[in-house]
Amino acid sequence: MNRDGVKISIIVPCYKVEKYLRRAMDALLSQTMKEIEIVCINDGSPDGCLDILRGYEQEDERVIVIDKPNEGVWAARLDGVKRSSGEYIGFADPDDYVKSDFAESLYRAAEKYDADIACCGFDRVDSETGRTYSREMTKFRYDHFDMRKEPGLMLEVNAAIWNKIFRRSLFSSMGQIPKVPGALDDMIFAQLLYVNAGRIAFVNRALVSYTVRADSIISTISPELIPGIYDAMHAARRVFESENPSMLVYFDSNAFLHLGISLMHRLSADRGNDMRQLIRRNIAELDAHFPLWRRSPYIRLSYVLSHRLANLKLFIIRRIYGFGAFNLFLKVYGAMINGLGIDIKW
DSSP: OOGGGOSEEEEEEESSOHHHHHHHHHHHHTOSOOSEEEEEEEESOSSSHHHHHHHHHHHOTTEEEEEEOOOOHHHHHHHHHHHOOOSEEEEOOTTSEEOTTHHHHHHHHHHHHTOSEEEEEEEEEETTTOOEEEEESSSOSOSEEETTTOGGGGGGSOSOSTTEEEETHHHHTOOOOSSOOSSSHHHHHHHHHHTTOOEEEEEEEEEEEEEEOTTOSSOOOOGGGHHHHHHHHHHHHHHHHHHOGGGHHHHHHHHIIIIIIIIHHHHHTSTTSOHHHHHHHHHHHHHHHOGGGTTOGGGSHHHHHHTTTTTHHHHHHHHHHHTTOHHHHHHHHHHHHHHHOOOOOO
């Protein structure tokens, strides 16, 4: 295959996923867009991933396999980027699977708006039965926008990288952090790509099936991981301070979203955690290291009303914080998820 004609490189890091790998690879190789390459990284996986990948590599010249010692998904993705040649770069987790027009739809959206990033919707599905728990990012309020002009709208965009493609040039200017955290690493990886990005375009269809276990709708986090998450966010903020300080209000607002809400939500899934203490410590962390969150214009009612109700849920949670009722909210929210199997993403 002529690597000069590749429109999208899709990076697939693999570790202990032989059960799902063929499904993911078959979906990627069935794309309606043929000008793609699939860069698979066997990240020291002890199961049969490498043999499966080598089989696909022999059958299809669009498949590139990298075999390396285990260093984690962050390093594996960057190794894949270095080996890739596409105009845009996307990522796929091997336990997920995509629709046949995933690549083509995202590329056409990026091309139409000359966007640095294109984003699609996704379904959260049961890994065994295929039952859909939720459908997300399919009703975005804008076809596209420039995040340099409207950074607050990025708070409405999910933190994952597997439902997006990124212009190749973003990786050459991507900042780095000294140590990868044990959780929320996808979100931080995305922030480091956003720092120098311009336009983002949207495909309001669910093109990715993101799999979750039926017994684990909420993904828990151990409190021992919190210091590493904080350190990584401090380092990412320094990248914004250096490269794009005009985005700091957005970054601190995003810290409230992911540290103040998402992180606390995941910690609350373990009933043994003292959530009152964790919330107090987390607020102190936000105030000390992400101080612009409290006066962020993107979490005000005036912003919500002037931007087609963007950030409405974030505004509501900010008010709940203000009333000192966030711990109570977490209890009610957790009971709703566990009782009804419904999860409203905040």
